[in-house]
Amino acid sequence: MWRSKDILEGPEWANVRALYKSSGFSGEELTKPLIAVVNSYNTVCPGHVVLKQLTQRVKEGIYAAGGTPVEFGTIGACDGVAMSHKGMQYILPTREMIADDIEAMTEAHRLDGLVILGSCDKIVPGMILGALRVNLPTVFINGGPTLPGRMKENNPYGGEYIDHSIIQQSEGALKSGKISMKEFEWIENNAVPTIGSCAMLGTANTMCCLAEVMGLSFPGSATIPAVYSRRQSIAFESGMAVMDLVRKDIRIKDIITKQAVTNAIKVNSAIGGSTNAVLHLLAIAYEAQIDLDIFEFGRISMSVPHLVPMIPAGQFTLLDFHEAGGIPVMMKELETVLDLDGITCTGHTSRENIMEYRNKDSDVIRSLDRPVHTRGGIAVLRGNIAPDGAVTKPSAIPEQALWFRGPAKIYESEHEALLGIRASQVGEGDVVVIRNEGPKGGPGMQEMYKVMKVLVGMELGSKVCVITDGRFSGSNNGCFVGHICPEAFDDGPIAYIQDGDIITVDVLGGTIHADADFNQRRAVRRKEAEPASGYLYQYRKNVASASQGAYIATRQE
Incomplete structure (x- = not known):
């Protein structure tokens, strides 16, 4: 029995049914689980422009699997736009604002499950925190990274790709006379060629990757570029998956366990993820009532060497990482040090999810015996x-x-x-x-x-x-x-x-x-x-x- 039935069945709840019907819902739709589709779509943040399309595909997946989707939005601020002025004071605080939104809307309307859609830095952990507070069946899907720009000559990262972060770095090069204004303008116009979260391993892509590690999103989905069609089909499958979780009563706290967070810390170290992951994973542990402190985090992190040379700690981008096999391959390379027996949003264990994946580029995703650095990422x-x-x-x-x-x-x-x-x-x-x-x-x-x-x-x-x-x-x-x-x-x-x-x-x-x-x-x-x-x-x-x-x-x- 799902909880929305408590306010949708019987003559005494006719007023609630009437309100839904006034929005166009049929009586038949109101006999099914009501699934919140929560997205941070806006046209300010390039990582979130694609979420309007993804939301529609998620809703179609929910309908196909026997549920009724109800959509609401939350804020999604862009760190890049807010950088280095007063606006940055608001970026980390938005994480708790997003969590509050999800808690309030989901509880006020007694919804039965969640599909949360976001991409960028504080939005992803904010959504996870909100989902943990209500502890319902939950699937996360991100909007995907942008494709990187290409710059083969004088590339400071040593490869052929560049990303948004090169622009501020180039300001220093311009100031010191190492590049011309014309070269600087070319970088500005070519570093970010498509919508999506930034192409390097910043906090946005780090947290999307770690959400996948913890089992909240489909295997391989974190790194699919925003403009790839596969991202649309993953959205549909995510909508179907949440209905399976509802029927099996698998909730987010069944997925986010101490073992899942520990796995995330280890993978973050291996991929060279963002320092902001420390803030976010500690907050997630708090909300999930998992015992974890910053010094245990440090010990776990330094036990795993750095294995993926991604920008800013190497020459590769999220596109390279994705083409090499992404998070499932990374987890396979680390399977001797991870706990892979926890349940995930697919209804299967992490071990089952990654079984068929193979490393397609061992220079991008290294093995434990051939690290980029023997030291940990954090x-x-x-x-x-x-x-x-x-x-x-x-x-x-x-x-x-x-x-x-x-x-x-x-x-x-x-x-x-x-x-x-x-x-x-x-x-x-x-x-x-x-x-x-x-x-x-x-x-x-x-x-x-x-x-x-x-x-x-x-x-x-x-x-x-x-x-x-x-x-x-x-x-x-x-x-x-x-x-x-x-x-x-x-x-x-x-x-x-x-x-x-x-x-x-x-x-x-x-x-x-x-x-x-x-x-x-x-x-x-x-x-x-x-x-x-x-x-x-x-x-x-x-x-x-x-x-x-x-x-x-x-x-x-």
Whole structure:
């Protein structure tokens, strides 16, 4: 018995049936399970333009399998558009807004299952968080990555493809005279040739891949390009699949288990996924009531080497990864270290789902005995600067910068840091400290994306280290450490670093340390944070530390 029957059967619920009928639903349709089709379609975010077509195919699949689809939308903001201005303060907070939307709509209308459609950075985890709160049968489908641009000559990644992230990197190259304005304009016009999420392994594609690893989407579906017809048929099959889950009463918390999240951490390390996956998987673990902390995350991650050289940690794109076999092949290469016996949205186990897949390009998807780097894709550091942890990405850090020591150069915001870097205030050997950008301090935990891209474009990516209580984009490379906790707003040690303090970052050793006595400095009153208003006021007031996933509590502990 599905729960929408509780408000659709009998004379006492005629008013509800009448409201549905006024929208054009028939009496027959209202005798079937009502399945929410939730999408973040808009024409602002290029990763979401395709969702209108996909939604229609999902609804057709639901009808074909004996259900009745009911559609509603949620927001979907684009990190690329919001980058490096006030808009970025809202990007991470939208994750909880999306979760709230799904919880409220699904519970208010007593819906029976969910197909969630999204593509980009905070939308995917936000939808998963919302689905976990209502714990119904759930299938996820993403809109797919864009096709990459092609640039065979002077390609900074070393291959023939480029993606959106090259544009900001090229700003630094333009500033330092390494390319002309004409070359820069060509890159702008050719880096992103189609709709879809960005072609590199940023947070968007990372989270779509990890949703597939956890069993929420069809095998092989995460990497299908947005413009490929196969994505439309996967949408239809996803609509059919949710009905099978409803009949079998397989709910999202049956799929997202500790083993599934652990698998996601391991695959994220192997593919060189985004540092933002730490925030999102910790938040997912919280909502699923799974015991996981940031240091366990770090230990799990560093136990698996980096196996896929995808941009920004190599020359390949999501298209290359897809053509090599995508996530199913990656999981097959890791089958000795994964738990593949958990149930998935197909009604089968992960082991059954990947059985028929074969690696079509062992240079793109390496085996455990032939890694790109023996180190893991994500590392969690600890030290007197970050007693509650900090996050970095060893797979995207040049060998010579895995151990870095230098004097601090302090900036109180990302904006201030960009002004300083563009004014040539930062030189080789410096450790750039950007603070007051944590979840509370920002508020919103902005990405230091552009800071790193400009430094890399100026050929300082391995010669300068950037550390911050903010975060980074999945497309960043160079020497960087983010998520420093406690953040400055919470009186963390980063608030008391001074210009010239010697800072040591030891990525493989797992430490970040300053030659300073922070207890002594706490006697000096530090700068107060700028006041927040609107939703950001509520976010600052309620958000948890980045070391916990920057979630907003949804239950009493």
